[in-house]
Amino acid sequence: MAFVGRDGELRRLDGLLAEVGSGVGGSRPGQCVLIRGRRRIGKSSLVEVFADRSGAPSVFYTAAGATAEAELAEFTEAILGSTLPDREVFDDASPGNWSAALRQLASLLPDDRPSIVVIDETPYLMERVDAFEGILQRAWDRELSRKPVLLILIGSDLSMMEALGSYGRPFHQRGREMVLGPLSPAEVGDMLGLAPAEAFDAALVTGGLPLICAAWPTGAGLWDFLATELANPVSPLLVSAERSLAAEFPESAMAATVLAAIGSGERTFTNIARAAGGISHTTLTRAAETLVGKRIVAAELPVSTRPTKERRYRVTDPYLRFWLTFVRPYLPEIERLRGDITLERVRAGWTSWRGRAVEPLLRESLARLLPAGSLPAAPVVGAYWTRSNSVEIDIVGADREPVARELYFLGSIKWLERAAFDDHDLLALQRHRAAVTDVPVPLLAISRGGVTATGLHAAFGPEELMTAWRR
Structure with a gap:
């Protein structure tokens, strides 16, 4: 698969390796980078491509969640199969613990040229090896950083990777951080040869995951792709x-149950509890905290000048949201090779599902695009709602969240192929503005099918929003 959309990350890694090279002969030429991102986002592939292109001696080790002893044995095997010079040292004398292994690794790294050491799925070692963070910190301070080496630590558990470099932890301030996200809508569109509107659809279904995008034939439409995949x-x-959920929640069935309830479309605490089988407040709170902590679910409050407790939950990854809605409940049907039935179900529910699922992506697109015309850049681009949904505003630009001092603009999203944003839609937006503020803040519309209403301060379609991802 062509490596699409990672040029910036490759340049950054190239720059770090160049820093290592320029420090050869110095007291501490070593550099470390902590790369985190969701599973199957392409972290390992990125680093493999980088290491191969660099031509530097390197070792790539991937932890598997086994015992500390088994992981140590695999680490030894990875070094023996690497391109590091003098790697035979590990064959002659196998280290008995991780401290010895890292010390022995440092001894065989070259002194006169840069090398690369990669430890993938670092959180597994943090879980399985006693005091691994302290062991790593001592090895880095005493041996590894004194060599011209680029140490790359990769992890899919976002909270654990954030903790690794956080204040009060042994490895604090010893590595730079890199967050690898999904392919952007523009990158998805370029990879698949799609126009902006269709690229947004593809981004929703694939989540920008390279592995899924690679299965989408160039120029193919959404329904052709889904027919083949289903x-x-x-x-x-x-x-x-x-596979991702099995790795994230190997022993947390309740978190998976709550995630399924949220993925099915439930957004409020009460409705999620009911959909999850009537679980208790305490159990749901614990499961929700787990999901939010892992960045799989977002817990959001309305953005307005008045405080509110009307929290709503949503699945952050649009692909996972699509899968939980249209695929997971019908896997037995698909396994019986009746994906055609599943496909018709997606067709029937697509417009309604997309209308809600696309909103966070469009808000992020707008935030990246601003300032534009008379609209200022906004530190926060969120939404507003009431408990009864009698007032819902798709876009709220403000100076802070959830309780803003000032509202910059309000807006509405209408993401339909053959229906423009018209005067009726504008009137509804004006009524909702009056329910939120007495200030005549600017109004905007985001519409897939065009805009016919007059009196808006700004309007954006797929083409304009896509440019935000190309900057």
């Missing part, structure tokens, strides 16, 4: 989410 029970679209 007919194959082992396609990336079907199995990627299942």
Whole structure:
């Protein structure tokens, strides 16, 4: 698969390796980078491509969640199979613990040229090896950083990778951080040869995951892609989410149950509890905290000048949201090779599902695009709602969240192919503005099917929003 959309990350890694090279002969030429991102986002592939292109001696080790002893044995095997010079040292004398292994590794790294050491799935070692963070910190301070080496630590558990470099932890301020996100809508569109509106659809279904995008034929439409994928029970679209969730929640069935309830479309605490089987307040709170902590679910409050407790939950990854809604409940059907039935179900529910699922992506696009015309850049681009949904505003630009001092603009999203944002839609937006503020803040519309209303301060379509991702 062509490595699309990672040029910036490759340049950054190249720059770090160049820093290491320029420090050869110095007292501490070593550099460390901590790379985190969701599973199957392409972190390992990025680093493999970088290491191969660099031509530097390197070792790539991937932890597997086994015992500390088994992980140590695999680490030794990775070094023996690497391109590091003098790697045979590990064959002659196998280290008995991780401290010895890292010390021995440092001894064989070259002194006169840069090398690369990669430890993938670092959180597994943090869980399975006693005091691993302290062991790593001592090895880095005493041996590894004194060599011209680029140490790359990779992890899919976002909270654990954030903790690794946080204040009060042994490895604090010893590594730079890099967050690898999904392919942007523009990158998805470029990779698949799609126009902006269709690229946004593809970004929703694939989540920008390279593995799923790679299965999408260039120029193919959404329904052709889904027909092919749903007919194959082992396609990336079907199995990627299942594998990721199995790795995220190997022993937390309740978190998976709550996630399924949120993914099915439930957004409020009460409705989620009911959909999850009537679980208790305490159990749901604990599960929700787990999901939010892992960045799989977002817990959001309305943005307005008045405080509110009307919290709502949503699945952050649009692909996972699509999978939980349209795929997971019907896997037995797909496994019986009746993906055609599943496809018709997606067709029937697509417009309604997309209308809600696309909103966070469009808000982020707008935030990246601003300032534009008379609209200022906004530190926060969120939404507003009431408990009864009698007032819902799709876009709220403000100076802070959730309780703003000042509202910069309000807006509405209408994401339909053959229906423009018209005067009726504008009137509804004006009524909702009056329910939120007495100030005549600017109004804007985001519409897939065009805008016919007069009196808006700004309007954006797929083409304008896509430019935000190309800056």
